[in-house]
Amino acid sequence: MIIIExxxxxxxxxxxxxxxxxxxxxxxxxxxxxxxxxxxPHLSSPHPPLRSLRRSRYTSRNNQHIQMKHxxxxxxxxxxxxxxxxxxxxxxxxxxxxxWLLPVYxxxxxxxYGLLMVGVGLMLFPTCPQEAVLLQKxxxxxxxxxxGKGVDVGSD
Amino acid sequence: MKEQLEREEKNKYxxxxxxxxxxxxxxxxxxLVFKHLRDVDFEVIVVxxxxxxxxxxxxxxxxxxxGEDHILLRARPKKLGTAYYHGLKHxxxxxxxxxxxxxxxxxxxxxxxxxxxxxxxxxIVTGTxxxxxxxxxxxxxxxxxxxxxxxxxxxxxxxxGVSDLTGSFRLYRKSVLEDVITSCVSKGYVFxxxxxxxxxxxxxxxxxxxISFVDRVYGSSKLGGSEIMEYLKGLIYLLFTT
Numbered sequence: 406m407i408i409i410e411x412x413x414x415x416x417x418x419x420x421x422x423x424x425x426x427x428x429x430x431x432x433x434x435x436x437x438x439x440x441x442x443x444x445x446p447h448l449s450s451p452h453p454p455l456r457s458l459r460r461s462r463y464t465s466r467n468n469q470h471i472q473m474k475h476x477x478x479x480x481x482x483x484x485x486x487x488x489x490x491x492x493x494x495x496x497x498x499x500x501x502x503x504x505w506l507l508p509v510y511x512x513x514x515x516x517x518y519g520l521l522m523v524g525v526g527l528m529l530f531p532t533c534p535q536e537a538v539l540l541q542k543x544x545x546x547x548x549x550x551x552x553g554k555g556v557d558v559g560s561d
Numbered sequence: 562m563k564e565q566l567e568r569e570e571k572n573k574y575x576x577x578x579x580x581x582x583x584x585x586x587x588x589x590x591x592x593l594v595f596k597h598l599r600d601v602d603f604e605v606i607v608v609x610x611x612x613x614x615x616x617x618x619x620x621x622x623x624x625x626x627x628g629e630d631h632i633l634l635r636a637r638p639k640k641l642g643t644a645y646y647h648g649l650k651h652x653x654x655x656x657x658x659x660x661x662x663x664x665x666x667x668x669x670x671x672x673x674x675x676x677x678x679x680x681x682x683x684x685i686v687t688g689t690x691x692x693x694x695x696x697x698x699x700x701x702x703x704x705x706x707x708x709x710x711x712x713x714x715x716x717x718x719x720x721x722g723v724s725d726l727t728g729s730f731r732l733y734r735k736s737v738l739e740d741v742i743t744s745c746v747s748k749g750y751v752f753x754x755x756x757x758x759x760x761x762x763x764x765x766x767x768x769x770x771x772i773s774f775v776d777r778v779y780g781s782s783k784l785g786g787s788e789i790m791e792y793l794k795g796l797i798y799l800l801f802t803t
Contacts, residue, residue: 526691527709531771536773556623
């Protein structure tokens with residue numbers, strides 16, 4: 406059974422349903438217009454408050470566990486590194502004068518790594534000059550077509 | 562293969578394009594969208610913020626050419642929230658594509674977004690300018706430097722899982738977009754960053770597609786100190802709240 410519902414955006418879908426009217430999945434396809442309607446009931450009310458939108462099925466499938474905040478992950482990493490540093494200080498495996506400077510070395514090497522990534526990225530920055538040429542061609546083609554159809558494409 | 566064809570036939574793509582003073586560009590964008598999406602069921606939603614240059618008139622003329630069920634014009638008299646949220650309320654597809662109206666995003670990449678989503682079943686497909694196969698044109702060295710520096714900083718702080726955080730040429734599953742957009746509070750390009758970082762934290766499957774970005778308007782707008790401050794504030798905000 407094909408369900409006809411008002412709404413111009415559903416006309417294309419009904420056309421494709423008619424083509425498949427012999428298939429055994431008819432009743433299942435007949436439900437598709439309804440799924441369209443039910444996908445956005447919470448957005449069709451006049452002034453939906455931003456926070457009250459219902460969570461969809463895709464969220465509950467993906468969010469089986471509580472996500473730890475990112476800042477907590479970084480703090481955990483910092484605490485772990487500090488613990489290693491303090492244990493190195495206490496046990497004196499490395500002479501103390503070097504151990505005191507280890508955090509400075511770490512930060513300096515992080516900074517150097519960052520600068521390296523920026524430099525490498527800058528050298529390998531992908532460019533596409535040929536796309537600009539193609540774009541000009543497309544613009545010319547579009548202007549001709551639209552002029553022919555009566556759309557006003559004078560430059561602004 | 563037949564299953565994939567059936568799945569393709571059942572998908573409808575809503576393309577949301579926010580516009581402000583894009584009288585000429587919106588006509589070119591819509592022509593290119595219709596040229597490259599011949600076999601796809603889609604609609605274009607133009608969200609206009611009351612452009613004084615007559616963008617809405619042009620869109621009405623285009624509606625005569627292409628049909629009112631394929632082009633929707635939704636004017637926004639006041640700027641409440643983002644244009645995407647407004648357009649989303651009127652979207653009837655099950656996938657939403659967002660893009661810019663100034664032809665920096667070329668509609669010829671939309672089929673590759675769709676193909677990537679069908680191949681991988683991803684919830685979000687984002688276009689990246691920083692991967693080989695994609696690229697940028699019209700940026701001078703300073704612009705590239707700030708872009709690359711900002712990218713490295715964001716990657717060090719946020720570990721986002723995508724290579725292009727501020728890009729705004731993306732395909733979302735509609736339910737995923739609804740879920741993520743309600744938890745975002747920023748505006749502008751920080752909003753784009755917030756969307757993709759929050760989606761990544763929530764565990765959604767995100768894929769990337771290289772796109773080319775031809776910047777024709779950069780010469781007119783300089784990247785000033787206030788933009789850099791806004792970016793840094795956005796990063797700190799995202800660091801502590803996602």
